[in-house]
Amino acid sequence: MVKKAITIALCAVLAAACASKAPAPSAGADGGAKEKFVVGYSQSNNAEPYRAQLNLQLQHFLEKYPDIELLPIADARQSSATQVSQVQNFITQKVDALIVSPTEPAPLTAAVQQACDAKIPVIVLDRTVNTDCYTAFIGGDNVLIGKKAGEEAVRLLPDGGKIVELRGITSNQPQIDRDKGFREAIAANPKIEIIADREGKWLKEQATPIMQQWLAQHPQIDLVYAHNDPMALGAYLAAQAAGRADKIKFVGIDGLAIPDGGIRAVQLGQLSATFVYPTGAQEAADTVNKILHGQPVEKQQVLGTTQVTKDNAADLYKQFDLSGQS
Structure with missing residues (x-):
């Protein structure tokens, strides 16, 4: 009986350790699964065409997850001070997950750490920060x-x-x-x-x-x-x-x-x-969905590139064009 009790206790400890590797799904007020998850995104500068396209793609790919609501994207306009304030505002709102494309790494580090300390999963998209306290990084090399x-x-x-x-x-x-x-x-x-x-x-x-x-x-x-x-x-x-x-x-x-x-x-x-510098929008949408539903995700997701030449330009345009027009 003693051996059996030890075995059961050991299994319970191991199960708890394994479960901690994946973020736990958020719960509703009644303790059950949430009907709607709220995600905040702070973008470094909407005026850049790359970032405007990233925003559109993220909204597009999140549409396939009806239980995830993306709040209006916050535009830092190349200001780290503005972006820190935006991240802190999302923390105050107690969003279920946070996506951030840092304007600069150092100024955003403390704000990302604050989100982490508040147990809010953070996806760092495109640009890094000077802390490992985030759930996933997605970006190119x-x-x-x-x-x-x-x-x-x-x-x-x-x-x-x-x-x-x-x-x-x-x-x-x-x-x-x-x-x-x-x-x-x-x-x-x-x-x-x-x-x-x-x-x-x-x-x-x-x-x-x-x-x-x-x-x-x-x-x-x-x-x-x-x-x-x-x-x-x-x-x-x-x-x-x-x-x-x-x-x-x-x-x-x-x-x-x-x-x-x-x-x-x-x-x-x-x-x-x-x-091609991939926006990472599809990967971000899929990753935030996994996080919010308690599934494990890769912490470092480094995306590849493709050289665009006259020979492959037409095919690549069709491949990456979300509008369906070429």
């Missing part, structure tokens, strides 16, 4: 994407050349990683030189005047590497107006399947190449 962009630059400039680089926000981790990977890759050809780089804040309207200045300063620019497609297209417009677009290669990142996105720009010959 920006060093890898930067490296692939650099390898394409080496292919486009076999005899070497002069490159200008349009960065995102300098404190953003994706900007740091995309720069790092690119510079590592172009080191394969010592005749390739980055002659100028500037922060374009991820925005097309910021990139155009910067490129205008570079065109005035540098009689030779062979390639523009932009950390996202809007900046690459902003640079293209400046070069086109100056009559130099046909002498310069343009490489971007994002590869959105929207009329003014990178995939279409490659089809039109405006960009030499771009690289």
